[in-house]
Amino acid sequence: MSRIIAIANQKGGVGKTTTAVNLAASLAVAEQRTLLIDLDPQANATSAYGIDKGALKAHVYQCLVDGVPLTEALVPTELPFLTLAPTTTDLAGAEVELVPVVAREQRLAQLLAPVRDRFDFIVIDCPPSLGLLTLNALTVADSVIIPLQCEFYAMEGMGHLMSTIELVRTHLNPRLAIDGIVLTMFDRRNKLSLQVESETTAFFGRQVFETRIPRNVRLSESPSFGKPAVLYDVTAPGTKAYLELASELLARLSPK
Amino acid sequence: MSRIIAIANQKGGVGKTTTAVNLAASLAVAEQRTLLIDLDPQANATSAYGIDKGALKAHVYQCLVDGVPLTEALVPTELPFLTLAPTTTDLAGAEVELVPVVAREQRLAQLLAPVRDRFDFIVIDCPPSLGLLTLNALTVADSVIIPLQCEFYAMEGMGHLMSTIELVRTHLNPRLAIDGIVLTMFDRRNKLSLQVESETTAFFGRQVFETRIPRNVRLSESPSFGKPAVLYDVTAPGTKAYLELASELLARLSPK
Numbered sequence: 001m002s003r004i005i006a007i008a009n010q011k012g013g014v015g016k017t018t019t020a021v022n023l024a025a026s027l028a029v030a031e032q033r034t035l036l037i038d039l040d041p042q043a044n045a046t047s048a049y050g051i052d053k054g055a056l057k058a059h060v061y062q063c064l065v066d067g068v069p070l071t072e073a074l075v076p077t078e079l080p081f082l083t084l085a086p087t088t089t090d091l092a093g094a095e096v097e098l099v100p101v102v103a104r105e106q107r108l109a110q111l112l113a114p115v116r117d118r119f120d121f122i123v124i125d126c127p128p129s130l131g132l133l134t135l136n137a138l139t140v141a142d143s144v145i146i147p148l149q150c151e152f153y154a155m156e157g158m159g160h161l162m163s164t165i166e167l168v169r170t171h172l173n174p175r176l177a178i179d180g181i182v183l184t185m186f187d188r189r190n191k192l193s194l195q196v197e198s199e200t201t202a203f204f205g206r207q208v209f210e211t212r213i214p215r216n217v218r219l220s221e222s223p224s225f226g227k228p229a230v231l232y233d234v235t236a237p238g239t240k241a242y243l244e245l246a247s248e249l250l251a252r253l254s255p256k
Numbered sequence: 257m258s259r260i261i262a263i264a265n266q267k268g269g270v271g272k273t274t275t276a277v278n279l280a281a282s283l284a285v286a287e288q289r290t291l292l293i294d295l296d297p298q299a300n301a302t303s304a305y306g307i308d309k310g311a312l313k314a315h316v317y318q319c320l321v322d323g324v325p326l327t328e329a330l331v332p333t334e335l336p337f338l339t340l341a342p343t344t345t346d347l348a349g350a351e352v353e354l355v356p357v358v359a360r361e362q363r364l365a366q367l368l369a370p371v372r373d374r375f376d377f378i379v380i381d382c383p384p385s386l387g388l389l390t391l392n393a394l395t396v397a398d399s400v401i402i403p404l405q406c407e408f409y410a411m412e413g414m415g416h417l418m419s420t421i422e423l424v425r426t427h428l429n430p431r432l433a434i435d436g437i438v439l440t441m442f443d444r445r446n447k448l449s450l451q452v453e454s455e456t457t458a459f460f461g462r463q464v465f466e467t468r469i470p471r472n473v474r475l476s477e478s479p480s481f482g483k484p485a486v487l488y489d490v491t492a493p494g495t496k497a498y499l500e501l502a503s504e505l506l507a508r509l510s511p512k
């Protein structure tokens with residue numbers, strides 16, 4: 001039975017895509033059958049795997065809005081245990097086009113039902129908003145992982161994100177859990193980073209992953225080569241951190 | 257006659273709010289009568305000026321959706337020449353609620369008409385999307401300033417942003433100009449920064465501001481004190497860069 005995890009945070013630039021791309025790759029390295037869904041119209045997760053968006057047979061927008069089966073859109077990656085559901089900028093239209101649709105928050109759930117048992121993990125990269133695309137992800141997800149950049153504005157947004165998760169639990173998906181909060185772009189020498197770390201662990205306790213993702217330029221270089229960090233520079237601190245995050249997640253999920 | 261400038265880029269975390277907040281403050285320091293509009297439901301520009309969102313008489317959502325006059329929402333700041341139109345997270349509802357409204361892209365233009373002559377500059381902070389809020393800003397704006405983070409994903413998004421600006425020019429606002437692209441979080445020692453700088457200047461030429469905004473921790477600390485950088489640390493490299501950006505903008509706009 002697969003676990004569906006949404007990588008969500010309405011604050012922009014906090015490391016959602018970097019986390020989705022590299023966590024999915026790390027789970028695949030651990031031989032977990034993994035599907036990465038690019039649910040962000042920026043289609044950054046699709047570029048991160050070097051996919052040519054012009055040559056796609058089908059993509060997520062067509063599945064969500066036109067009813068094309070998700071199986072038509074799935075593409076393999078260089079990692080044997082990782083499959084991708086790619087996106088193009090067309091997806092930007094879905095936020096408006098889905099507004100009048102019946103059960104508009106359930107579209108992604110309907111798409112995933114026929115394929116979910118093929119995978120151990122389904123990881124969803126969300127856009128920087130709490131609109132219909134993110135709501136679709138939170139509605140179908142078993143859990144959410146929240147990347148939190150160690151900055152003031154990112155901390156400030158946590159209240160709004162948590163109340164949205166509560167709303168989803170009440171009206172759309174009562175079993176939505178929080179797998180954890182992962183501190184990203186963490187720099188131990190920076191006062192603000194340490195302040196965010198201490199406030200977040202004080203407030204959220206064990207919900208904060210032990211793993212810290214350090215600021216590491218290799219993480220921001222790898223997408224320009226169309227590779228996840230583990231295929232670009234396996235020795236980089238950022239790569240190791242995401243491998244560590246994947247094992248921490250697996251340990252948290254395995255029955256005690 | 258005031259100039260309305262939208263600070264826009266759908267890529268998250270590229271420095272839109274930091275640019276809107278500190279450019280507006282720098283224009284006010286240059287004694288230009290300036291209005292800063294927070295059009296992002298995250299309400300980061302509102303927090304950057306230490307405004308208590310719970311104590312507001314009125315805010316931008318009520319103006320856009322309920323028709324409250326914008327004058328009701330305007331609040332002073334510590335800078336004599338700077339006024340703020342504050343926001344709360346309620347604004348997140350507008351992206352969906354405005355969908356069925358007649359002339360939905362013109363709501364902000366209608367709001368600004370009665371107040372625009374009181375200001376020399378109106379600066380609009382946009383959310384990380386190309387939805388109805390950003391379209392409202394691009395429809396009323398004379399020009400747009402595009403903050404560009406020196407990273408791969410940010411570069412990748414420029415095509416989508418430019419084609420959206422073209423669409424707005426064709427259907428909604430034929431006089432929309434681009435005042436310029438400003439490179440943010442620029443780090444001369446970082447290969448990727450230099451690569452983005454050379455590709456951007458090669459492609460966009462004079463549209464790129466000479467001013468580079470360096471990565472500077474004082475810029476990310478100042479919002480936690482509810483002050484723009486010029487009131488938090490006037491000697492910081494980030495503060496100086498935004499003062500420089502304001503003078504470069506004024507020089508570009510003044511008749512030769």
Ligand SMILES: Nc1ncnc2c1ncn2[C@@H]1O[C@H](COP(=O)(O)OP(=O)(O)OP(=O)(O)O)[C@@H](O)[C@H]1O
Nearest residue numbers: 012013014015016017018128214215216220268407
């Ligand atoms: N740990 C890190 N070290 C260095 N750079 C990073 C790190 N994590 C992310 N980045 C870079 O920071 C930028 C923002 O990260 P990313 O795009 O993953 O965030 P996001 O939350 O997905 O953004 P958006 O809100 O636009 O979807 C990217 O250019 C990315 O390469």
Ligand SMILES: Nc1ncnc2c1ncn2[C@@H]1O[C@H](COP(=O)(O)OP(=O)(O)OP(=O)(O)O)[C@@H](O)[C@H]1O
Nearest residue numbers: 012151268269270271272273274384470471472476
């Ligand atoms: N030049 C800089 N040096 C250091 N930190 C910066 C700089 N510019 C912005 N930041 C920090 O980087 C983060 C992202 O910047 P900011 O929030 O202004 O981007 P944004 O484009 O408005 O994000 P969003 O897409 O969420 O609206 C913030 O925490 C901010 O404090």
Ligand SMILES: [Mg+2]
Nearest residue numbers: 016017040044
């Ligand atoms: Mg992203």
Ligand SMILES: [Mg+2]
Nearest residue numbers: 272273296300
């Ligand atoms: Mg912002």
